[in-house]
Amino acid sequence: MKAAALLRRSETVIFLVLLLAMVGIGLVNPAFWQLGNIFSLLRANIITGIMALGVLTVMISGGIDVSFPAFAMAAMYITLLWMLNVGYTGVALPFLMATLIGLALGALNAFFVHSIRMIPLIVTLGTGAMVRGFLLGFIGTSTINIDKMPRQLIDFAKQDLTSFTTEDGSHIGLTAMLLIYLGFALVVHVLLRHTMIGRAVFAMGGDKEAARRVGFNIPLTTFFVYCLAGALAGFTGLLHVSMIWLANPHDLAGMELDVIAAVVLGGASIFGGRGSVLGTMLGVFMLVMVNNSLIIMHVSTTWQRVVVGVIVIAATAITSWRDRKRAA
Amino acid sequence: MRHGFDLRRFVNREANLVQLLGLTAAIFVLMALLNEKFLRAYNFESITYIAPELGLLSVAMMLAMLTGGIDLSVIGIANLSGILAGLFFHSMGAPRGAALTGMPFGMVAAGVLIAVGTGLLAGIINGALIARVKITPILATIGTGQVYVGLALVLTGGPAIVGFPDWWDAIGNGKLFGVALPLVLFVVILAVVALVLTRTPLGVNLFLIGSNAKAATFAGIRMGRAIFLSYVATGLLASVAGILLSGRTNAAKSDYGTSYLLQAVLIAVLGGTNPAGGRATVLGVAIALVALMFLSSGFQLMRFSNFLVDFIWGAFLLVVIAINALRNRAR
Numbered sequence: 001m002k003a004a005a006l007l008r009r010s011e012t013v014i015f016l017v018l019l020l021a022m023v024g025i026g027l028v029n030p031a032f033w034q035l036g037n038i039f040s041l042l043r044a045n046i047i048t049g050i051m052a053l054g055v056l057t058v059m060i061s062g063g064i065d066v067s068f069p070a071f072a073m074a075a076m077y078i079t080l081l082w083m084l085n086v087g088y089t090g091v092a093l094p095f096l097m098a099t100l101i102g103l104a105l106g107a108l109n110a111f112f113v114h115s116i117r118m119i120p121l122i123v124t125l126g127t128g129a130m131v132r133g134f135l136l137g138f139i140g141t142s143t144i145n146i147d148k149m150p151r152q153l154i155d156f157a158k159q160d161l162t163s164f165t166t167e168d169g170s171h172i173g174l175t176a177m178l179l180i181y182l183g184f185a186l187v188v189h190v191l192l193r194h195t196m197i198g199r200a201v202f203a204m205g206g207d208k209e210a211a212r213r214v215g216f217n218i219p220l221t222t223f224f225v226y227c228l229a230g231a232l233a234g235f236t237g238l239l240h241v242s243m244i245w246l247a248n249p250h251d252l253a254g255m256e257l258d259v260i261a262a263v264v265l266g267g268a269s270i271f272g273g274r275g276s277v278l279g280t281m282l283g284v285f286m287l288v289m290v291n292n293s294l295i296i297m298h299v300s301t302t303w304q305r306v307v308v309g310v311i312v313i314a315a316t317a318i319t320s321w322r323d324r325k326r327a328a
Numbered sequence: 329m330r331h332g333f334d335l336r337r338f339v340n341r342e343a344n345l346v347q348l349l350g351l352t353a354a355i356f357v358l359m360a361l362l363n364e365k366f367l368r369a370y371n372f373e374s375i376t377y378i379a380p381e382l383g384l385l386s387v388a389m390m391l392a393m394l395t396g397g398i399d400l401s402v403i404g405i406a407n408l409s410g411i412l413a414g415l416f417f418h419s420m421g422a423p424r425g426a427a428l429t430g431m432p433f434g435m436v437a438a439g440v441l442i443a444v445g446t447g448l449l450a451g452i453i454n455g456a457l458i459a460r461v462k463i464t465p466i467l468a469t470i471g472t473g474q475v476y477v478g479l480a481l482v483l484t485g486g487p488a489i490v491g492f493p494d495w496w497d498a499i500g501n502g503k504l505f506g507v508a509l510p511l512v513l514f515v516v517i518l519a520v521v522a523l524v525l526t527r528t529p530l531g532v533n534l535f536l537i538g539s540n541a542k543a544a545t546f547a548g549i550r551m552g553r554a555i556f557l558s559y560v561a562t563g564l565l566a567s568v569a570g571i572l573l574s575g576r577t578n579a580a581k582s583d584y585g586t587s588y589l590l591q592a593v594l595i596a597v598l599g600g601t602n603p604a605g606g607r608a609t610v611l612g613v614a615i616a617l618v619a620l621m622f623l624s625s626g627f628q629l630m631r632f633s634n635f636l637v638d639f640i641w642g643a644f645l646l647v648v649i650a651i652n653a654l655r656n657r658a659r
Contacts, residue, residue: 064466112646112649112650116649116650116653117653118603118649118653119603119604121398121466121603122593122597122603122645122649123646123649125589125590125593125642125645126590126594126642126643126645126646126649127642127646128642129590129638129639129641129642129645130638130639130641130642130643130645130646131642132635132638132639132642133635133636133637133638133639133640133641133642134639135635136633136635136638137633137635137636137638137639138636138639141635257470257473257474260467260470261470261471261474264467270464270466270467271464300482302478302481302482302485302486303478303482304478305474305475305477305478305481306474306475306478306479306481306482307478308474308478309471309472309473309474309475309476309478310471310475311471312467312470312471312474313457313463313468313471313472313475316463316464316467316468316471317457317461317463320461320462320463320464321461324462
């Protein structure tokens with residue numbers, strides 16, 4: 001690829017901005033570059049990142065999803081209650097179960113978006129509120145804490161790729177859950193770029209009517225994107241609580257904003273038809289890094305939301321300017 | 329109506345409104361049958377104080393939806409307005425005591441100006457981002473919403489600002505000619521919005537933009553200006569809601585009323601607003617507000633948990649969407 005073409009790709013731009021930000025944060029506080037900080041930063045990418053892959057797919061198809069944190073918590077909590085009730089001791093089946101619950105809930109979104117032809121934002125606002133209300137109103141509100149959490153889930157999520165003890169005796173490890181994130185990223189990338197259904201997602205986001213006329217299956221594609229987002233959310237919900245050893249059904253409320261911000265930051269267009277897995281991963285990294293580095297940069301964490309908001313506005317302003325320039 | 333009231337013509341023309349009135353009456357009867365406390369005067373009186381703040385947010389949502397947009401920052405604007413006014417009172421008077429509660433009328437009026445000014449500025453920012461920078465309303469207001477809520481957090485550090493002057497509380501709890509002051513304010517604002525929407529070029533343009541943006545452009549309508557003004561109005565309405573909320577509860581906090589967002593969307597959609605743009609009536613939103621308030625006060629009397637109520641709102645929104653879709657298809 002020529003240098004000019006490479007520069008024009010939004011991934012390159014995000015990557016350069018990311019590098020610049022890292023150098024900047026490192027200058028303010030060199031502790032940023034400590035291995036322990038880098039490892040914990042990578043760890044913080046996992047949950048937001050996997051969910052962002054689902055939102056990216058929905059957004060490429062021209063939709064939006066704000067219901068997935070609620071789905072994640074519902075899938076996680078129902079699965080955990082079942083595990084505690086029967087005393088189940090495996091790992092694979094619970095993750096499969098959480099994924100399937102998320103997938104089923106995603107199908108609910110797809111049904112309303114496709115069959116009722118309602119704006120995705122309104123639909124997912126409704127399903128999200130409904131599912132979280134159902135979870136907290138009918139299933140339970142109490143937190144499952146570390147002594148009740150299934151041991152095998154904690155052990156599973158505790159695995160490290162590499163770990164060592166520093167001179168002052170603290171333990172530093174790079175979590176193996178990163179592999180799950182990378183695996184999902186690869187799968188979604190291949191699905192989007194190298195399969196028929198991926199082509200359909202892009203085509204639908206570009207022009208729904210044109211996609212229909214050239215023979216793409218619009219209902220199937222709609223179900224695919226929302227079910228994928230739901231399934232990824234369900235899986236991530238269980239992974240999240242396994243990693244923090246604490247299952248609170250109130251958790252992750254408001255997380256949809258961060259994830260959408262990350263996906264938009266990664267160059268995806270909310271009008272659909274544009275976006276990439278690599279860009280999204282860079283966007284997630286950027287957002288997580290800024291959020292986590294406020295403390296390192298001696299900024300009060302109450303500023304976190306303001307910073308995220310400004311990033312969203314800046315990123316969307318730039319993408320809208322880019323989209324208009326391309327259209328012209 | 330000039331030729332007297334023709335019921336049949338009204339029913340034909342306003343089928344949506346008639347169905348909505350029927351739904352409201354049905355909810356009323358159901359709730360009255362389910363709890364004997366529902367029909368007590370106190371219940372309706374408390375509705376007249378609580379409904380206006382949610383009503384203003386719903387009208388704001390309706391205005392944004394009219395052009396096919398949405399405003400997800402309204403709650404942030406409302407809370408930030410209340411908080412800024414509260415901080416002004418605390419710094420000019422005192423955080424508590426007679427110096428705060430007995431603050432003179434003029435000072436409180438200045439506080440109202442600060443709150444409304446906040447809404448105006450927030451609306452201008454939203455409008456500029458959407459109409460000038462051409463960011464999609466969803467993303468623009470997600471972003472600005474984070475900034476407004478974030479600023480509220482930074483200013484308060486998290487906890488609520490408690491304690492407002494008596495005059496300020498009077499806006500949220502007072503009476504005018506025996507009617508709740510918030511209700512009076514709400515009805516006046518509703519009338520102004522209805523007049524602007526139906527009797528001014530701006531209102532007509534907003535409807536045109538919502539139903540067919542391309543045709544509106546070719547018709548020479550200055551789309552950017554009309555959309556900009558609609559978001560300015562949305563910000564103003566949200567800040568008045570913030571005044572009513574902080575006046576009624578005597579407190580302001582960065583995360584008050586977060587469940588209002590879903591309810592405002594629900595009321596706007598139930599009231600016959602098309603979220604894709606082009607269709608909205610102030611009267612419909614007002615009736616939908618009454619229906620929802622009957623429902624929620626009934627649930628409260630039956631001691632439903634807030635979570636259960638959220639579940640019902642979400643489900644209700646989906647059912648309303650489905651019914652609207654089926655009805656449109658039948659036509």
